[in-house]
Amino acid sequence: MFVVNDMPDRIDDRIVAELQDVCVSTLGHMRDHGFALGLVPNKRPVKFVGTAVTVRIPHLDSTAVHLAVDMLRPGDVLVVDQSGDVQRSCFGGLVSFTAKSRGAAGAVLDGSINDYDETLAYDFPVFSRGFSPLTTRIGGLEGAINVPVTVGGATVHPGDVVFADSDGVAFLKPADAVGLGARLREKEDAEGPARESITVGGSIAEFSGAAKYRP
Ligand SMILES: O=C([O-])CC(=O)C(=O)O
Numbered sequence: 494m495f496v497v498n499d500m501p502d503r504i505d506d507r508i509v510a511e512l513q514d515v516c517v518s519t520l521g522h523m524r525d526h527g528f529a530l531g532l533v534p535n536k537r538p539v540k541f542v543g544t545a546v547t548v549r550i551p552h553l554d555s556t557a558v559h560l561a562v563d564m565l566r567p568g569d570v571l572v573v574d575q576s577g578d579v580q581r582s583c584f585g586g587l588v589s590f591t592a593k594s595r596g597a598a599g600a601v602l603d604g605s606i607n608d609y610d611e612t613l614a615y616d617f618p619v620f621s622r623g624f625s626p627l628t629t630r631i632g633g634l635e636g637a638i639n640v641p642v643t644v645g646g647a648t649v650h651p652g653d654v655v656f657a658d659s660d661g662v663a664f665l666k667p668a669d670a671v672g673l674g675a676r677l678r679e680k681e682d683a684e685g686p687a688r689e690s691i692t693v694g695g696s697i698a699e700f701s702g703a704a705k706y707r708p
């Protein structure tokens with residue numbers, strides 16, 4: 494059976510702008526959940542912030558991916574759960590070309606990619622488990638679009654904020670992302686004075702608070 498739910502509301506442009514120039518790992522200093530672990534980008538440096546459009550497919554059948562890619566809007570990020578089969582690729586040159594043509598910001602797959610060089614030629618950023626010549630097929634078995642999915646151990650709902658850079662991918666509820674960019678910026682800016690101090694012999698352990706645990 495195929496489920497095709499409505500496309501989610503697009504995240505606010507202000508969230509995109511605020512998160513565009515801060516690091517995902519700065520959030521990793523503050524939060525322990527909602528990160529897609531074990532995924533790597535097809536290129537670095539990489540940076541994108543967008544609206545999650547989710548797809549769940551069974552191991553072999555990427556029919557729902559092809560249906561979903563056609564539906565992508567500017568700024569969307571395709572998020573694909575392959576039901577645990579991370580070795581097959583549902584995402585190659587033609588799928589990336591279509592996503593790029595629709596204006597999508599990127600893709601995050603709990604599976605592999607193929608046509609690697611082609612994805613690079615389109616300059617389309619994709620996080621995945623790696624590369625594979627073994628692909629999915631258009632089998633018409635089943636699949637679901639815009640349902641909750643699991644990717645890299647994180648639960649993702651359609652409409653979540655996808656916040657990605659060279660360190661990896663985080664997923665956020667839009668309400669949790671409001672004002673987050675400013676908090677991350679503040680934390681990153683605090684490292685400026687620390688660097689100046691370290692240059693003249695200052696201590697990272699004093700800056701971080703580790704020094705108080707020195708025996
Ligand atoms: O069609 C697929 O599922 C994967 C692929 O090779 C492409 O996107 O070009």
Ligand SMILES: [Mg+2]
Nearest residue numbers: 585586587608
């Ligand atoms: Mg291909």
